[in-house]
Amino acid sequence: MARDKHSPAAVVHELRATIREARTLLTNPTAESLDACRMRLEGAVEALGLLRSSLPSGDSSRDGALAAHLASLRTEIAGVQILLDSAAAFYSGWMRLAASMFSGYTANGNPAPPETGCRVLVEV
Amino acid sequence: MSGLFSALNTSAGALDAFQRVLDTIQSNVANASTPGYARQSMPLEALPFDSSGNLPGGVTTGEMQSARDQFAEQNVRQQVSTLGTLEQSSQSLSNLELNFNVSSDSGIPGALNQLFQNFSSWSVTPGDGAARQSVIDAAQQVAQSFQQAGANLAKASSDTGQQIQQTVAQINSLASQLQADNQAIIQGHRGDAGLDAQIHATLEQLSEFADVTATTTPDGTITVLLGGQTPLVIGPNQYNVSVSFTTPASAPPTVAGGAAPARLIDAQGSDITANISQGQLAGQLNFYNQVLPSLGGNAYQQGSLNLMAQSVADRINQILTSGNISDGPPPVPGVPLFTYTAGSPTSVARTLAVSSTITPAQLAAIAPGPPYVSNGTALQLAGLASPQNPADEISGFSYAQFYGNLAAGIGRQSQDAQSQLSVQQQTVAQARNLRSQSSGVSLNDEAAQLVQFQSAYDANSKMVTVLDQLTQATINMIQ
Numbered sequence: 001m002a003r004d005k006h007s008p009a010a011v012v013h014e015l016r017a018t019i020r021e022a023r024t025l026l027t028n029p030t031a032e033s034l035d036a037c038r039m040r041l042e043g044a045v046e047a048l049g050l051l052r053s054s055l056p057s058g059d060s061s062r063d064g065a066l067a068a069h070l071a072s073l074r075t076e077i078a079g080v081q082i083l084l085d086s087a088a089a090f091y092s093g094w095m096r097l098a099a100s101m102f103s104g105y106t107a108n109g110n111p112a113p114p115e116t117g118c119r120v121l122v123e124v
Numbered sequence: 125m126s127g128l129f130s131a132l133n134t135s136a137g138a139l140d141a142f143q144r145v146l147d148t149i150q151s152n153v154a155n156a157s158t159p160g161y162a163r164q165s166m167p168l169e170a171l172p173f174d175s176s177g178n179l180p181g182g183v184t185t186g187e188m189q190s191a192r193d194q195f196a197e198q199n200v201r202q203q204v205s206t207l208g209t210l211e212q213s214s215q216s217l218s219n220l221e222l223n224f225n226v227s228s229d230s231g232i233p234g235a236l237n238q239l240f241q242n243f244s245s246w247s248v249t250p251g252d253g254a255a256r257q258s259v260i261d262a263a264q265q266v267a268q269s270f271q272q273a274g275a276n277l278a279k280a281s282s283d284t285g286q287q288i289q290q291t292v293a294q295i296n297s298l299a300s301q302l303q304a305d306n307q308a309i310i311q312g313h314r315g316d317a318g319l320d321a322q323i324h325a326t327l328e329q330l331s332e333f334a335d336v337t338a339t340t341t342p343d344g345t346i347t348v349l350l351g352g353q354t355p356l357v358i359g360p361n362q363y364n365v366s367v368s369f370t371t372p373a374s375a376p377p378t379v380a381g382g383a384a385p386a387r388l389i390d391a392q393g394s395d396i397t398a399n400i401s402q403g404q405l406a407g408q409l410n411f412y413n414q415v416l417p418s419l420g421g422n423a424y425q426q427g428s429l430n431l432m433a434q435s436v437a438d439r440i441n442q443i444l445t446s447g448n449i450s451d452g453p454p455p456v457p458g459v460p461l462f463t464y465t466a467g468s469p470t471s472v473a474r475t476l477a478v479s480s481t482i483t484p485a486q487l488a489a490i491a492p493g494p495p496y497v498s499n500g501t502a503l504q505l506a507g508l509a510s511p512q513n514p515a516d517e518i519s520g521f522s523y524a525q526f527y528g529n530l531a532a533g534i535g536r537q538s539q540d541a542q543s544q545l546s547v548q549q550q551t552v553a554q555a556r557n558l559r560s561q562s563s564g565v566s567l568n569d570e571a572a573q574l575v576q577f578q579s580a581y582d583a584n585s586k587m588v589t590v591l592d593q594l595t596q597a598t599i600n601m602i603q
Binding site for chain 1: 195196199203543546547550551553554555557558561
């Protein structure tokens with residue numbers, strides 16, 4: 001039986017596929033892949049927002065199967081978070097090293113902090 | 125003529141320098157897939173030139189430089205260690221999960237269900253010999269199920285103990301390779317790209333087994349620490365670790381007959397088990413010292429499975445022995461149904477059996493009371509399925525609930541490990557990609573450089589040929 005592509009289950013299925021793509025992109029966290037990952041996450045946020053607004057409220061919204069799918073989606077999102085954190089930890093460590101190598105040291109002997117650009121915060 | 129020879133020397137020197145650069149590039153290309161290899165580069169340096177003096181100029185090669193980034197290397201090793209822990213935990217727990225079925229149709233829950241149903245049938249017809257025989261048969265199934273689960277736990281423990289010994293042997297063997305590599309460095313092979321690749325491939329292999337930190341000393345040798353503080357290799361010296369299956373003097377056993385934990389011991393004889401938090405060894409130690417004992421017990425705990433086997437056997441025996449087989453006179457008291465090795469709390473499940481001397485006629489159905497009930501004990505035994513009395517429970521849970529919690533706990537741990545493993549595999553891929561961005565060999569870069577240097581090499585080679593022919597012609601002229 002073909003699944004309605006607008007059904008909540010189908011939307012969650014699509015979302016999981018998108019999040020998996022983001023995870024794959026994060027395995028090589030270059031500037032380009034991080035940008036592509038961001039676009040996917042933005043798309044996922046939008047789709048999830050639409051899904052949420054389309055669901056009935058109260059007791060009639062109870063759907064055990066959908067809840068299980070969403071729980072799996074959360075697991076996937078947690079995976080994205082772990083990969084983002086690990087890439088960030090690498091780059092921040094790298095920047096600390098770069099700071100000590102290229103920016104010299106502060107007056108009290110600590111490595112000078114590198115100049116950083118603006119921060120981007122993605123909330124899912 | 126001196127100018128000509130000087131030009132020849134300069135060109136020959138440049139050719140030699142370009143040849144070295146080409147060799148380096150060829151080595152980079154050839155080793156692009158070699159584990160542990162990092163891109164090497166050979167910088168070119170200008171020689172002093174003075175047209176009025178004796179300095180002909182030209183080019184020479186500097187010292188070979190490696191693009192290896194130790195920060196990226198350590199990051200990969202850390203992630204590989206975490207992957208090793210999760211792979212080990214996931215594998216061990218999924219094997220264990222197979223032995224603890226939560227279905228009420230098979231295994232321990234199935235056998236217990238069957239026994240309670242037979243108690244119930246017997247309570248309806250307490251004098252029926254067939255019903256009594258069915259109770260004994262079902263009790264044998266319960267005993268066999270516990271024996272099987274206990275034996276499986278014992279086998280898992282034995283297998284994990286062997287795995288720990290093998291892992292420790294592999295760690296020592298890899299440390300021995302690193303010690304030999306350090307000796308080669310001391311003997312003058314410092315800067316050898318092949319040796320450097322070998323060392324880093326060995327370190328990465330080592331990090332699968334345990335968390336190691338590696339630092340390069342000023343003399344070029346590698347110092348390797350296990351768990352961040354235990355020396356494994358320092359310069360030309362190796363410090364072996366070993367495993368001991370004994371209880372430490374500082375923590376004497378509290379459960380008689382329980383197996384000792386596995387302890388990792390350093391070269392000085394100190395217990396370093398607590399320092400090992402990552403790698404396959406950490407996963408194995410955790411499984412051997414924590415997960416398995418929580419079920420099958422060890423020198424410090426009885427284990428849930430043994431506790432359950434003992435609770436079930438003791439309670440059923442207690443009910444039966446409080447009843448009577450016949451009214452007499454004199455009344456004949458009931459006898460125990462189950463036996464197990466006394467004085468060994470950690471082997472109750474493995475030794476649980478139906479008493480070899482009990483016969484169907486010896487099952488005590490009568491509760492002497494008051495009030496006297498002719499099928500009182502049989503009814504009480506049937507009631508164990510849905511206990512109303514705290515004496516029929518373990519820590520507030522019925523036997524079925526207790527087993528369900530135990531099996532669900534294993535299932536949850538296994539699922540968590542599987543889920544974390546999937547992400548960790550990607551984290552390792554990420555760490556390797558980040559490393560290759562900083563120290564790997566890019567074939568595109570190498571190809572571009574190769575073309576660049578090939579052109580320079582060809583141009584110089586032609587010049588040398590021309591110069592050589594010119595020189596020969598000049599020699600011919602003066603002879």
